Amino acid sequence: MGRTVVVLGGGISGLAASYYLSRAPCAPKVVLVEGSERLGGWIRSVRGPDGAVFELGPRGIRPAGALGARTLLLVSELGLDSEVLPVRGDHPAARNRFLYVGGALHALPSGIRGLLRPSPPFSKPLFWAGLRDLTTPRGKDPDETVHSFAQRRLGSEVASLAMDSLCRGVFAGNSRELSVRSCFPSLFQAEQTHRSILLGLLLGAGRGPQLDSALIRQARAERWSQWSLRGGLETLPQALNAHLTSRGVSVLQGQPVCGLSLQAEGRWKVSLGDSSLEADHIISAIPASVLSKLLPAEAAPLARALSTITAVSVAVVNLQYRGARLPVQGFGHLVPSSEDPVILGIVYDSVAFPEQDGSSPGLRLTVMLGGSWLQTLEARGCVLSQELFQQEAEKAAATQLGLNEPPSHCLVHLHKNSIPQYTLGHWQKLESAAQFLAAQKLPLTLAGASYEGVAVNDCIESGRQAAARVLGTEPNS
Numbered sequence: 001m002g003r004t005v006v007v008l009g010g011g012i013s014g015l016a017a018s019y020y021l022s023r024a025p026c027a028p029k030v031v032l033v034e035g036s037e038r039l040g041g042w043i044r045s046v047r048g049p050d051g052a053v054f055e056l057g058p059r060g061i062r063p064a065g066a067l068g069a070r071t072l073l074l075v076s077e078l079g080l081d082s083e084v085l086p087v088r089g090d091h092p093a094a095r096n097r098f099l100y101v102g103g104a105l106h107a108l109p110s111g112i113r114g115l116l117r118p119s120p121p122f123s124k125p126l127f128w129a130g131l132r133d134l135t136t137p138r139g140k141d142p143d144e145t146v147h148s149f150a151q152r153r154l155g156s157e158v159a160s161l162a163m164d165s166l167c168r169g170v171f172a173g174n175s176r177e178l179s180v181r182s183c184f185p186s187l188f189q190a191e192q193t194h195r196s197i198l199l200g201l202l203l204g205a206g207r208g209p210q211l212d213s214a215l216i217r218q219a220r221a222e223r224w225s226q227w228s229l230r231g232g233l234e235t236l237p238q239a240l241n242a243h244l245t246s247r248g249v250s251v252l253q254g255q256p257v258c259g260l261s262l263q264a265e266g267r268w269k270v271s272l273g274d275s276s277l278e279a280d281h282i283i284s285a286i287p288a289s290v291l292s293k294l295l296p297a298e299a300a301p302l303a304r305a306l307s308t309i310t311a312v313s314v315a316v317v318n319l320q321y322r323g324a325r326l327p328v329q330g331f332g333h334l335v336p337s338s339e340d341p342v343i344l345g346i347v348y349d350s351v352a353f354p355e356q357d358g359s360s361p362g363l364r365l366t367v368m369l370g371g372s373w374l375q376t377l378e379a380r381g382c383v384l385s386q387e388l389f390q391q392e393a394e395k396a397a398a399t400q401l402g403l404n405e406p407p408s409h410c411l412v413h414l415h416k417n418s419i420p421q422y423t424l425g426h427w428q429k430l431e432s433a434a435q436f437l438a439a440q441k442l443p444l445t446l447a448g449a450s451y452e453g454v455a456v457n458d459c460i461e462s463g464r465q466a467a468a469r470v471l472g473t474e475p476n477s
């Protein structure tokens, strides 16, 4: 009898793991178990009354690097090339990003000339931050907060304005708590290997296996900064689901896993309420803290390590304005915590992807709210009404972008515990989990946003690597 692999969680990580398992020459029997009625996890695209696309989760995928290329290859394998909406290198959404500081929008400098010019809100040209990086010795600690790392290497202003905002934009988190080693591994490695972020990024670029396809070549030639899909990014999990079904993978939806136990001969019993499954191996692509509650007593040390990988909530408010114009053209702007504790940033969706504007074009924006403000409200058990988030989002659109008329369409979603936080020492949690799994020879592989990257590209890669480990093949091939 062939092996059975059960994949927990039908977000992009679990879908990717199932996809790469199902394509193996001697594929095991694969069962994907999703707790909700929908696949895709945080990737969710909905249509407005005029057909406009509103992304409730991710809205753009970066094509850069080996992981970006891997996702483009997946897109081509799924037959989605004609659906891709690229943001080309010469487009304003690729060139312009802003910080909202001191009540005004400031364009982030780009190119060498941009670094030499004065660039408010920074008091000196960013050239000086680069010089500081080149002359600062290598750090000695095995990990450091993003803030401390940036302050040491690039100075206080870059740390408290740029890196603070970046941590809010990517992780909805606090740069004074997040780990540079785990959140920005390329910066950490650049310092470790080349003693400088700048040298490391310059000299270390271009390594790794070079994947090739027509779409990858096009993305490189046109210097895409990101891409989406015509019907929204949820098209990707939908296409993966169709592929899995055609390959004979059992995809169970609306079946939350409520317990895992180990049986004789090292097989798993996966409890699903009133039924159960047997598995030779499990790939877990559900959040670490959820898995920690499902593990059996024999895996208590692993459960303890996983339970400490927490996640924060983000409120996403999609707004559409008829006949409105933005004061600037670009991808969007980020807001440092010192400027506004409520708003993480605003994405100008219509600039990057006008094709998704619908039949009666209006300006689409997404306001992201969160950070310490939301954490404090949650900790106090406050009522978090849709009206509160809508009011705050409309206020931000008016103050920060001058959009004073009420929006014609608005969607509000609170995504509870949606972004894992890789806090200082995250790498030790991963190491202790890996050591436990190896020592106990548990037939369990971890994948998903809880571990080594929250971006869609990272999640797909984590699913691919998990599948390769289960199949005993080389993950980098």
Ligand SMILES: Cc1cc2nc3c(=O)[nH]c(=O)nc-3n(C[C@H](O)[C@H](O)[C@H](O)COP(=O)(O)OP(=O)(O)OC[C@H]3O[C@@H](n4cnc5c(N)ncnc54)[C@H](O)[C@@H]3O)c2cc1C
Pocket: 008, 009, 010, 011, 012, 013, 014, 033, 034, 035, 036, 038, 039, 040, 041, 042, 043, 056, 057, 058, 059, 060, 061, 062, 255, 256, 257, 258, 285, 286, 287, 290, 314, 316, 415, 418, 419, 447, 448, 449, 450, 453, 454, 455, 456, 457, 459
């Ligand atoms: C608002 C927002 C904006 C983002 N923007 C971007 C962006 O622009 N670009 C980008 O690259 N990334 C972005 N991200 C990050 C990225 O979307 C996520 O990190 C990624 O989608 C997570 O995928 P996952 O499969 O690891 O986890 P999830 O999407 O959380 O999937 C886990 C799945 O497991 C299921 N599950 C949970 N418990 C159980 C159980 N007991 N039994 C069975 N199933 C269970 C859940 O229902 C879910 O479907 C964004 C994230 C958010 C929240």
